[in-house]
Amino acid sequence: MAAAGWKPRLTEPAHRSRRTLIKAGLTGASAVAAGLVVPSTAFAVVSLVRRVRTHGVQSVAGRDPAASKPAAPRPARRKLFADYLTDARAAWTPGVEITPAWVREATGCSRGLSSRLAAALAT
Incomplete structure (x- = not known):
């Protein structure tokens, strides 16, 4: 039976990992619980905490936050000369x-294209 007030002697790597946990912002019960694990696991916990703080939960879960946004609609294809000619x-x-x-009013084309369309319609 251990004497009252007896504390286990922590090794140097455990002290380092506990300091690292406290620097990462884990204090109180979370730091004590993390201090009971091996230093390599504590390092993984610290890096996970830092990643959550800087990038958010979705990046830790393996999902790219940019990928969760819906894709932008593809722009409609450009209207061809033949399409304007058909409309006119x-x-x-x-x-x-x-x-x-008149061609600009009827089709909504540009000034440069309207003269070409008018010439093609006149023939």
């Missing part, structure tokens, strides 16, 4: 003068 032909009615301004 569908909007054209007899008696309408084909001008670049």
